[in-house]
Amino acid sequence: MWDKVQETVKFLKQNEISNPEFGIVLGTGLGSLVDYIKIEKSIAYGEIPNFPVSTVAGHSGKLIYGLLGGKKVLAMQGRFHYYEGWTMQQATFAIRVMKFLGINNLIVSNASGGVNPNFSVGDVMLIKDHINLMPEHPLRGKNDERFGTRFVDMHEPYDLAFIAKFESIAKAKNSNIQKGVYLALQGPTFETPAEYKMVKILGADAVGMSTVPEVIVARHMKMKCLGISVITDLGIEGKPESVSHEEVQKAAKLAEKKISELVTAFISSF
Numbered sequence: 001m002w003d004k005v006q007e008t009v010k011f012l013k014q015n016e017i018s019n020p021e022f023g024i025v026l027g028t029g030l031g032s033l034v035d036y037i038k039i040e041k042s043i044a045y046g047e048i049p050n051f052p053v054s055t056v057a058g059h060s061g062k063l064i065y066g067l068l069g070g071k072k073v074l075a076m077q078g079r080f081h082y083y084e085g086w087t088m089q090q091a092t093f094a095i096r097v098m099k100f101l102g103i104n105n106l107i108v109s110n111a112s113g114g115v116n117p118n119f120s121v122g123d124v125m126l127i128k129d130h131i132n133l134m135p136e137h138p139l140r141g142k143n144d145e146r147f148g149t150r151f152v153d154m155h156e157p158y159d160l161a162f163i164a165k166f167e168s169i170a171k172a173k174n175s176n177i178q179k180g181v182y183l184a185l186q187g188p189t190f191e192t193p194a195e196y197k198m199v200k201i202l203g204a205d206a207v208g209m210s211t212v213p214e215v216i217v218a219r220h221m222k223m224k225c226l227g228i229s230v231i232t233d234l235g236i237e238g239k240p241e242s243v244s245h246e247e248v249q250k251a252a253k254l255a256e257k258k259i260s261e262l263v264t265a266f267i268s269s270f
């Protein structure tokens with residue numbers, strides 16, 4: 001893993017990707033944040049050594065380097081989900097690469113199903129904490145101390161100062177945002193009514209199929225994380241509703257502009 005990460009970092013540096021400050025993982029339907037990036041370089045995953053190639057519709061698979069809010073950012077347009085069949089190490093490989101390109105701040109976004117009855121479709125939820133119920137763990141196996149310690153502190157998975165800053169930016173823009181706990185399940189099935197109920201009983205506000213492995217790996221390497229989720233459907237007890245990937249993408253679009261503007265303002269505030 002170490003050698004592969006270094007090889008990929010070397011390739012990207014040779015391709016003029018230098019000193020990005022923020023890493024961004026663009027989740028379902030949020031790909032259009034790239035429209036706000038002054039792109040200097042765009043590299044298809046297929047051209048990057050050791051990068052897996054994403055297969056889900058809506059995840060186009062490019063690494064984008066450029067300026068956002070006046071800062072150098074490296075954005076993943078398309079992420080790697082465990083349910084696609086990647087190992088957890090493959091699914092989180094790009095986060096390791098980001099770290100060794102010098103990135104210490106990670107912004108991750110996703111679409112999720114809301115189980116909090118105060119939520120509506122299209123709401124933007126800052127992730128304040130998560131519950132990891134994925135069936136595999138990205139740090140299982142021999143620990144490489146060059147990345148981080150064996151037992152990783154998770155008392156502040158999502159940086160509290162980032163959350164406070166993002167909230168104050170949203171407030172100044174009169175932009176309503178929610179805050180809550182994100183629970184990660186493997187997918188790719190959406191939840192049954194009983195599973196949504198379980199998610200709520202366990203203390204989460206939203207459920208999805210990504211983000212948590214990336215944040216775990218980022219915390220292993222002491223990167224600061226900001227997590228943003230768009231509520232694209234609701235799993236409210238007694239009101240079972242159908243959901244499809246197309247509907248999730250459509251609902252994520254509703255929040256796209258708002259999130260893009262908030263993230264841009266957030267980054268430019270540093």
Ligand code: HPA
Binds near residue numbers: 233
């Ligand atoms: N469950 C899991 N993943 C999701 C959902 C959901 O309801 N909505 C969007 N991604």
